[in-house]
């Protein structure tokens with residue numbers, strides 16, 4: 271028989287292995303705690319939505335919609351479906367569908383996988399995870415500032431340094447229209463410098479040309495008319511309001527007049543948190559205001575603003591800080607030998623779990639049940655504070671041997687404890703000595 275062909279993961283879609291899981295947990299716990307402390311509530315929307323939702327929300331002439339969506343026809347019923355490339359469209363759909371703002375504005379957060387058919391590279395994947403927040407029904411610059419400040423709190427709590435904030439205002443549709451005419455005229459007068467991509471976008475989405483990474487176009491683009499000087503009274507006041515609140519709260523930022531974002535739903539405030547530590551994919555969080563979006567979906571005119579962060583990119587930054595301090599895999603490792611001892615080990619393990627402890631029970635592997643010695647090695651490697659040992663003698667005497675593996679002075683002490691007293695014995699020993707609190711972030715370099 272020929273060897274079966276190996277199946278591997280889809281290119282650009284990654285496994286998150288147990289070795290990295292503590293960092294992911296640390297990120298998610300910290301982010302969720304912060305979002306809760308600002309009054310944000312969790313929302314979960316489907317990974318698959320109608321293709322039309324993203325086309326309308328993100329815009330037909332964007333990289334995402336033009337070439338990055340995983341879209342397909344459901345062969346069961348002919349529906350046109352897409353794996354969500356981002357979270358805002360789905361959240362906004364849910365807000366309208368469930369009439370969520372009928373009793374006032376809402377602060378929401380979400381996390382989950384997103385899908386974009388991009389060319390994979392460091393920090394850019396085809397399945398990636400976002401952690402995002404959307405605030406719907408708030409008009410003022412205060413909520414924009416709040417969203418930005420809660421990001422800063424998250425970077426601080428995670429210990430991330432060298433993350434900076436770029437800010438811009440792209441005004442409203444009318445202001446952009448006036449700017450657009452001058453922008454096109456400017457680009458046309460420099461037609462010889464425009465690359466193929468820019469020429470293609472000249473009349474469909476000229477604003478995105480400002481975003482170009484082409485070094486040959488930088489100087490020309492730097493001299494282009496700036497949207498900021500086309501802002502009317504209200505947009506200008508809103509932007510000043512955001513900047514004032516950030517200033518007064520010591521949030522540092524730079525205004526980047528070329529920051530326009532790659533999705534069409536934005537107006538007024540846009541922002542990105544960027545780092546130089548991740549190479550070309552250095553934006554760890556991005557967002558902005560999208561006031562007209564809900565109305566274009568047939569909802570009652572309701573303003574919105576939000577952000578999403580790329581979790582893989584943040585994990586990469588966290589890796590540079592070292593391993594998070596974690597308790598071991600478990601509190602207690604159960605070592606046993608013999609048929610009756612195994613039954614007793616199961617019973618005791620359940621009682622210990624009832625008492626709130628994490629317990630790993632030794633189970634057979636292809637090399638067998640394992641000698642006491644090899645089981646004790648596993649117990650040591652598990653990071654457990656205690657090994658509970660049950661053999662024929664212990665069963666006959668209705669006791670268990672309890673061995674402390676992480677004594678204060680490093681020495682391992684063993685006690686013989688009555689079977690029914692084992693739970694109390696271990697709980698008493700662990701209380702005070704063991705930190706089950708994951709809220710505070712510590713790293714081991």
Ligand code: HAM
Pocket residue numbers: 355356357358386388393394395396397398399400402403404532533553554555556557558559575576577578579580581582583
């Ligand atoms: P976005 O800029 O397309 O915005 O994505 C937000 C963040 O997701 C990026 O800054 C990056 O960290 C991460 N990200 C995007 N694409 C990839 C990828 N291929 N691989 C790894 N990470 C990636 C949005 O998605 C908007 N929905 C944000 C928003 C929410 N605006 C308002 N509310």
